Amino acid sequence: MAADTVSLPDVSMHRMSSGTAWLPDASPMRGAHLMLGAWQVMAHGSAFLQDIRDFGTRGSYQLGSVNWIMLVATHPLAGGDLRFRTMASAEPWTVGARGYPELLQVAEPYQGDVVTDRQHPHEFLSEAAAEFEHTVSSRLAVSLYTGPVGEPALGPVAYMHRPSAADDPIAPLGHHLQDVTHTSFGVVTVGAFTPTLKLEASAFNGAHPDDDRTNIDPVRLDSYSGRITVNPGSAWSLAGWFGHIAAQSGAHVHDAVDRLGISLLHGRGAWSSALIWGADVDAGRLRGALLVESEAQLDSQDVLFGRAEYVRRTAQDLALVGSVPPELDIGALTLGMARRVARFRSFAARLAAQGTVRVLPQELALFYGSRNPLGLAVSLNVRPE
Amino acid sequence: MALSRAAIATLGATLYAACGGAGTGSKAAIPPGPGSPSEVAAIRLFDPTGGELTFHIPLITGDTLRIEVRTYAADGHQIIPVTGGAKAAFTFMPANLASSRTVSGDSLAQDVLATSPPATEGTLNVILLFLADSSTKTFSGFPVLVH
Numbered sequence: 176m177a178a179d180t181v182s183l184p185d186v187s188m189h190r191m192s193s194g195t196a197w198l199p200d201a202s203p204m205r206g207a208h209l210m211l212g213a214w215q216v217m218a219h220g221s222a223f224l225q226d227i228r229d230f231g232t233r234g235s236y237q238l239g240s241v242n243w244i245m246l247v248a249t250h251p252l253a254g255g256d257l258r259f260r261t262m263a264s265a266e267p268w269t270v271g272a273r274g275y276p277e278l279l280q281v282a283e284p285y286q287g288d289v290v291t292d293r294q295h296p297h298e299f300l301s302e303a304a305a306e307f308e309h310t311v312s313s314r315l316a317v318s319l320y321t322g323p324v325g326e327p328a329l330g331p332v333a334y335m336h337r338p339s340a341a342d343d344p345i346a347p348l349g350h351h352l353q354d355v356t357h358t359s360f361g362v363v364t365v366g367a368f369t370p371t372l373k374l375e376a377s378a379f380n381g382a383h384p385d386d387d388r389t390n391i392d393p394v395r396l397d398s399y400s401g402r403i404t405v406n407p408g409s410a411w412s413l414a415g416w417f418g419h420i421a422a423q424s425g426a427h428v429h430d431a432v433d434r435l436g437i438s439l440l441h442g443r444g445a446w447s448s449a450l451i452w453g454a455d456v457d458a459g460r461l462r463g464a465l466l467v468e469s470e471a472q473l474d475s476q477d478v479l480f481g482r483a484e485y486v487r488r489t490a491q492d493l494a495l496v497g498s499v500p501p502e503l504d505i506g507a508l509t510l511g512m513a514r515r516v517a518r519f520r521s522f523a524a525r526l527a528a529q530g531t532v533r534v535l536p537q538e539l540a541l542f543y544g545s546r547n548p549l550g551l552a553v554s555l556n557v558r559p560e
Numbered sequence: 561m562a563l564s565r566a567a568i569a570t571l572g573a574t575l576y577a578a579c580g581g582a583g584t585g586s587k588a589a590i591p592p593g594p595g596s597p598s599e600v601a602a603i604r605l606f607d608p609t610g611g612e613l614t615f616h617i618p619l620i621t622g623d624t625l626r627i628e629v630r631t632y633a634a635d636g637h638q639i640i641p642v643t644g645g646a647k648a649a650f651t652f653m654p655a656n657l658a659s660s661r662t663v664s665g666d667s668l669a670q671d672v673l674a675t676s677p678p679a680t681e682g683t684l685n686v687i688l689l690f691l692a693d694s695s696t697k698t699f700s701g702f703p704v705l706v707h
Contacts, residue, residue, distance in 0.1 A: 232635045287610060291636060490701065491615050497686065497699030498602040541601055542634045 183316050186370055188217075190406065191247070193333035193357050194326025195306070195318065195364055195375060200409040202338050202442035205559045207521060213250055218559075220244035221335065223344040225554035227276050231544030233292050235276040240269035241344040243297060243335060255309035255316075260325070266296035267388035278548055279486075279505055279533060281351045282494035285386045291494045294346045299389045300324055301358040318366040318375075323391060325362040327377035329400035329418040331438035331451045333357035338447035339440070339468045342478055342513040342527050344554050348486045348505070349464025353436060353453035356418075358384055361394035373404040381420035397421040400434075410443040432457045445472030462487045462502065478513040478525070499538045506534035513556070523560040528553045595631075595639035597646070597690035602632040603699050605686075617684060617704040619658055619674035627660075629668040629686055644692025650684055657682035657704060680706040 189204045190197040206219035222242040229235055243264040250257050273285055274293040282291040304322025311317060326333065333354045334340050334347055347353065361380035366373060381398030400418025407413070415437045422431040436453030447470050454463030468482035484507045490496045493503075511529025518524075531550040533543075540546045605613040606628045619625055629648045631639045647667040650660040657676050663669040676682075684702040689695075 284612075287612075289604075289612065289614075494604075494614070495602055496614050497702055501701055 183310060183314070183368070183370055186316075186368070190412075191217075193336040193354075194302070194304075194362075195320050195328060195366060195373075196326070196330075196332040196336075196402075196414070197373060197404045197406055197412050198332055198336075198338070199406065199412045199440055199442040201444065202440075202447060203444075205338075205341070207559055211248075215249045217247045217249075218244070219247070221341070221556060221558040223554045223556045225275075225344045225552055227345065227550070227552045229276045229278045229292070229548065229550045231278070231548035232541075233278060233543055234548065235292065237270065237275050239271070239275050241266060241275070242269060243301070245302070252307070253309070255307055258306040258308070260302055260304045260306060260322075261300070262302035263300050264297035265299070267299050270296045272296065272386065272388055275345075276550075277345060277348075278543065278550060279348055279488065279493065279507070279535075280346070281488075281492045283383075283386070289494045294350070295384075296388050298324070298358050298384055300391065302326065304362065314369050316368055318364075318368065320362065320364040320366070322362055323394045324358060324360050326357045327359055327362050327379035327398075327400050327418070328364050328366070328375035328402035329356050329377065329379070329416050329434060330354040330436065330453065331414060331449070332412075332440065337440070337449050337468070338442055339449040339470045340480075340482070341447075341470060341558070342480050342525060342554075342556060343468075343470075343482060343509065343511060343529065344556070345509070345529075345531075345552065347464075347466050347468075347482065348484050348507055349451070349453060349466050351492075352434070352455055352462070352464040352486070353451055353466070355383065356381070356400075356420075356434075360384065360392040361396050363396060371406050373402075375402045375404075376400070377402075377418075382423050410441055412438075412440040412442075414438045414440075430457060436463075446470070460502075462489065476515045478515075478527075480511050480513065480527075480529070482509045483507070493539075493542075495539075495542065499542075503536050503539060505536070505539070508532050508534075511552075516555075518560070521559050522557055525556045526553070527556065590635060590637035592638035592640045594641055594643060595633055596643045597692055597695055597697075599633050600631045600639055600642060600646075600688065600690075600697060601634040602636075603686060603688070604630050604632060605684075605702060606630060614702065617672075617702060619672065619704060619706045621674050621678055621706060623674075625672045626663065627670055627672055627684075628666070629688070631668075631688070642690060642692075644690060646691060647689045649687045649689065651687070652704065653683045653685065657706070658684075674706045676706050678706050 187200040192198045226238045245262040248259045274295040277294040280294045304325035306320040308318045359379045364377040366375035377400045378396040398420045402416040404414040417435045433456040438451040441448045451466040464486040470480040509531040513525040513527035516526045535546045660670040660672045685700045688697045
């Protein structure tokens, strides 16, 4: 196996992202690589120190740290590759168990109460999985991915692994309709792929992680999904998915839902973009979230990034059942700029500032102080370059 | 170009400082406190053990479920008590989904009894009557499922 490919000669390691999802081959790969005997090890991660400030009636602020680290170790085995993947985050402590401020994010239960307008922290351990890929021919390989915590073949490349979101510490508002299952306690995925096409099927735990973000939740397989990914050229990756998430007990989700969506990722050198649509079908009603995000390296120091979203929220999502219509359309536009302020070895530190304006229906103005509540964030990010 | 970026950075830093600059922690939640009827913007529903029923009210055929109404301001803090007092009345969609009766000594609670067979779905509407000015507010669409 060549050092920069995976199983098949034409499948670049640059495709590797969250779980078994594919990025475009030409995406920048920010990680450290080394050989430990026959093990090929990749370390990858990002750490922000961010101050987030949301304004309006439900505004809040927090100085905290969004962060994650990922280790991937690959070893040849029985004519294929055995790979161990792990991902961890200190966010349960660095942004707190209630998460960081984010107006209009989906409300979640926490210690018997409901937390609104905040994004939950990542789990301390969000991936601990093993993957085996076996080459069937020069143009075909099969794969098995499994672990007590990992990502099923459902959704796009998770937002923190997308180069188009590398300098934005804040989760998309559509996270819960797109890539929220990136941390599932119990995953088995089987797949087959060629250099340009990947077909996958997963069984996984559809339960959202509980409000103790430092433990391993009960592992089970109660939901299923399938995904098709096409990388037609080095700069593009197109994926479509469908899954059924079993009914969960508790206040957050009661009924089973079907989830579907498509993503188009583009990456070429200094410019990465994503177009993602994800939706839930709940009791026959389709409720979606559309995202466009992009990040462009302007020169050796400066990066311009942005994200635009349209999301259909339910009154339950906002914990405003009874007070607002059952469904509401909201929008958000974020623009930011980052500047590299330091380099040491293969790491770089970037200072960034970003602003977000939301667009709300009149029914929410009472609760958010206006139809266009604003948010600001400044961050210092350190990651491999 | 470098000058204009420096100017943008300076302007951004100035605006950010004007907004309060970096904080040292999350804004503290506003504790529960009294409020006027006009401040009541939302309600949440609970069972007597504190279990939240706002997002799903499970009724068991033949069993009575006590539902307590708590009142909240637009910023999310609980209003307790509402100035002058308040009374809650329940209606259901469909009307034969369930029946309710007032709880003696607690004007914001009702005992609810399913009057439909299991698997029947519907919604609960809550009408709050504010005793200070006899005004009312209606909160509609709390999902109910008879188990």
